[in-house]
Amino acid sequence: MSHDHADHAHVHRSPPRPDQDDTLTYYRAMEIALRELLIDKGIVTAEEVRRQVEDMDGRNAGRGARMVARGWVDPAYKRRMLEDGSRAAEELGLDVGPLKLIVVENTPEVHNVIVCTLCSCYPRMLLGLPPDWYKSRNYRSRVVREPRSVLAEFGTLIPDDVQIRVHDSTADMRYMVAPMRPAGTEGWSEQALAGLVTRDSMIGVAVATTPERRRG
């Protein structure tokens, strides 16, 4: 069972905004002031801040993709991943800190999509910082109420005989979607398979890239 996927290449990078590093807006000044106050008080050090920024920079979608790809080639790992996502991440050497991860699996019958309607909860300790649109008013308002329309706007058309499950991360758990393995990938290495797993497919607004689209 394949899902239709309209050609969908656009990720718009927004133009520089007034609150980028080169303009000292009020809130930029507040950030500097707070950081300096906390350093002066010995509550944090500049080095800690620098290291924490680096740490978060090192967390990205590729980490989740490794888990999904492992699950595609190793059914026992997939079972463990669906049972306890955090433990499965750590099994692959992926530090996730206190993250309580639930991995939900797409199948020919079920398509999952993740949202945090109340704020922006996201498995950041695994995947890094979420994209702006995930935190946006429009996504948070509409995907829980009209998931099929929102997914269609992303170019992802879910057939009527596939159930959609929207997961609203309202509390302590965090979610990641394990997309279905695309057809035509028999015998592929785990690393090559991981290359097909996009961040958007792990949020659920897209499916994994197919070999044809990868080549194209």
Added chain:
Amino acid sequence: MPEAIAPRFRAGDRVAVRAAYPIGHVRTPFYIRGKQGVVERLCGAFPNPEELAYARSGEPAQPLYRVRFRQPDVWPDYSGQANDLVEVEIYQHWLEPA
């Protein structure tokens, strides 16, 4: 330290989300209040965010459930498929047996 709160519900139980509208920091979304669903799993017990929001301990830990709702039960005008679901984490004190 008060004893942990015992779980009242199990997977498969039909529950209703209380139609309550307090002020304060609440993690039960407006759209799900007053709706009925089925417990999908007990996630564990966690300190109450309504209390943590005011720098209080949030203890004793409150059982937290993933509750599964049929979309047509949540939105009268739902335009997707009748068996589509929305799954929400809800703290025990917001749930009643249905």
Added chain:
Amino acid sequence: MAVAAKARSGDNGSMADSDGPRGPHDLGGLPAGRVEEVEHDYALWEKRVDALMMLLGRKDRRLVSTDELRRNIESLGPEAYHGMSYYERWIHAIAQTLIQRGVISVDELGRKIEAVRAKETPRA
């Protein structure tokens, strides 16, 4: 015992809902426009706000909890909530929490912000 079904006048997204007040953050189901698939590379100052929150929220410090951060963001009111950028809301709420907790004083914060602005060149 079933919860009685209620005529939900709030489903059309009115903030002045007959059921009760709804925070500006409680967005699920409200009418909204097309999702703009915009994303931007985070500016350094934004990453620092994020980093500060991670450091202050860690178990060994616990000076700002995620819940206090959220509550202070939710208290901004709809105009500020929708008008401020994501990390502007965060830094505001972090400062708010630290004031509430007595970690910093309003006076200290005010003086430091003015000193930063007077210098005009940020400390690296």
